[in-house]
Amino acid sequence: MSDTRTPAGVHPVDLGDGVHAFFTTGGGGVSPDPWATPAGGGLNLGLNVSDDADRVAVNRSLAAERLGAPVAFATQVHGDRVLELGPAERTRWAAHRPPASAGEADALVTAERGLGLGILVADCVPVLLADPVARVVGVAHAGRNGVLAGVVHRALDTLVARGADPARVRAAIGPAVCGKCYEVPAAMRDEVAAAEPATYATTNEGTPGLDLPAGVVAQLAARGVEATRVKRCTLEDPDLFSHRRASATGTTTGRQAGIIALI
Template sequence: MSETRTLAGVHPVDLGDGVRAFFTSSAGGVSPAPWAADGGGGLNLGLNVSDDEDRVAVNRSRAADRLGAPVAFATQVHGDVVLELGPAEREAWAADRPPASAGEGDALVTAEPGLGLGVLVADCVPVLLADPVARVVAVAHAGRKGVLAGVVHRALDSLVARGADTVRVRAAVGPAVCGRCYEVPAAMRDEVAAAVPETFATTSEGTPGLDLPAGVVAQLASRGVAVTRVERCTLEDKELFSHRRASVTGVTTGRQAGVVALF
């Protein structure tokens, strides 16, 4: 695989020496509408949104080619389980037909060089984590339930258990639905904000909302982690997949990803 291959819409982030990381967009793949922003060429990386499996395999291979390493994905269930991946998974995901999933979980961690970790989203918050000194990386999928469950904390705990120091850990919080757009019932806002006050938001329409990216940034900051935030709203930005935007018109949509690997 070539680390120099281009892929449309990629947003790279710097997580330290020996680490490659980026967020994908809806562009650069082979999926047609509704798994593409403009009718075709969609980089849908999700297997649970009714897209053709062969097309998703091509899309995933393009993301892996851009990274320069195979990329493992989990079956995300809005929980706080962290899956540890190693040499066996690197070999399996480097195969001509890699597994569909590394298992059920909402965070992945590895100290294995040359194995990419991917987190799939279409409004939830993708989180990439790395300690370039301890040589360990992780990803986390933080939706409303994941923020409440503390999935970001569990991912950090897994890094620390493998030698990381939260003072050295660098995090990237990727595109997600923003507080101006994520309308929820007042009771739901109050429940989440009671646990993570920084999530409290009011939408641009003056209704109760949740700012999940702000909540994730606060959770990371509380552990002393340096954070880079990509401030793009998935609902507002037509170059990104958004489950909420698609649901308004009664269609499905694709999944973009955050990806990280050690080299």
């Protein structure tokens, strides 16, 4: 990363020369309660959480400003579809009124310099991928269904098709609900753990749980990719958005993002 300063609402990660990557937090934006955090106005980047669309547009502009490039987002459906974006998308997302979505997908990949990719989360696992030599980057949204569907594998396959080498790929796994907090029915834990044993967890209450970040680390390791993990639990950290925490109090919450671009 060429800029050592850390703007508000940003948790930076180093994925190599020529790559700018970070995870946003809940603060540093313009959204009021219930999308705000103890750190101040909320940097809610999601359009489907009842926040005002104009405020979300301002927040997305702030995120793009902190990246130094327009940021494209997809309509996420908890699947494994990957969209590849290029010069045409860079033009559209750099417009005064960018589109709301690049299309339905849970992973985005680009080799286009100056085009940011964003993935939205509020407990699920945001994954950033980069091969700084092949000059290709990607993002993936890995919730429970995404881990089962192998969305991270599909994203990595697309990077490889663009010239990436898994041995060179650098990955970062952002804040997500941890295995000690993500309680699920025993049958659900068994189903996911049968597909990826590293997800098997027990909560602080001694009940069945899922550790999705650990599962993503294992999936990447199986492909020869070493990942950096940001160990912040969305449920426990009030400066992060958490769907589970909001649901428990009968309210709504925002969406933070993993964001990456070639610079």
